[in-house]
């Protein structure tokens with residue numbers, strides 16, 4: 572499971588947040604809500620080790636990720652983490668299948684069968700050879716979800732995954748993300764402004780400058 576303990580991030584004298592502590596069990600989805608600029612993306616980046624917190628620890632299954640040297644942290648990220656972004660970040664020069672295969676290739680563990688199975692899971696069977704520019708926004712986000720989950724990560728971080736989608740597509744994509752995360756037993760932190768997306772989470776937390784608290 573994921574445990575975040577006493578996390579704080581400052582820029583100069585200004586604290587973005589402090590005393591952020593929460594846990595996420597395997598197979599659980601926790602939504603993090605909060606006003607624009609309160610530090611939700613910064614929090615995800617700190618959990619991922621892409622940004623360095625000023626205080627606190629991030630533990631995943633008892634590994635203190637914050638204490639790992641940079642190279643080990645990068646290896647941990649590649650092996651244990653899946654990230655879904657608002658803007659999809661699907662690489663335009665790679666085919667759909669090669670995009671999904673990336674986390675496996677980065678670990679030297681190419682597995683075409685696994686990629687095909689994942690594409691089928693997200694409803695994109697047969698589209699592996701297509702170029703990303705020939706896909707709709709909803710399809711692109713499904714590619715991104717397949718890529719985030721193909722290596723069965725212990726932790727999935729999703730930053731506004733439905734932010735660029737129309738409401739109907741957003742609901743379908745969120746349902747897909749939730750069912751995949753639960754089926755794989757990953758812990759998932761979902762940052763969102765969308766009440767519909769947050770409703771799909773098991774728990775909702777609100778980030779404030781003073782910490783994090785349960786939200787309705």
Ligand SMILES: Nc1ncnc2c1ncn2[C@@H]1O[C@H](COP(=O)(O)OP(=O)(O)OP(=O)(O)O)[C@@H](O)[C@H]1O
Pocket residue numbers: 582587605606607608609610611612613614
């Ligand atoms: N490199 C930086 N230097 C100084 N301040 C920064 C830097 N990066 C982010 N910030 C500030 O940190 C705060 C948190 O930003 P962040 O993007 O994490 O908020 P957010 O809650 O994700 O916002 P939104 O909901 O609008 O995406 C903001 O006030 C932002 O201006």
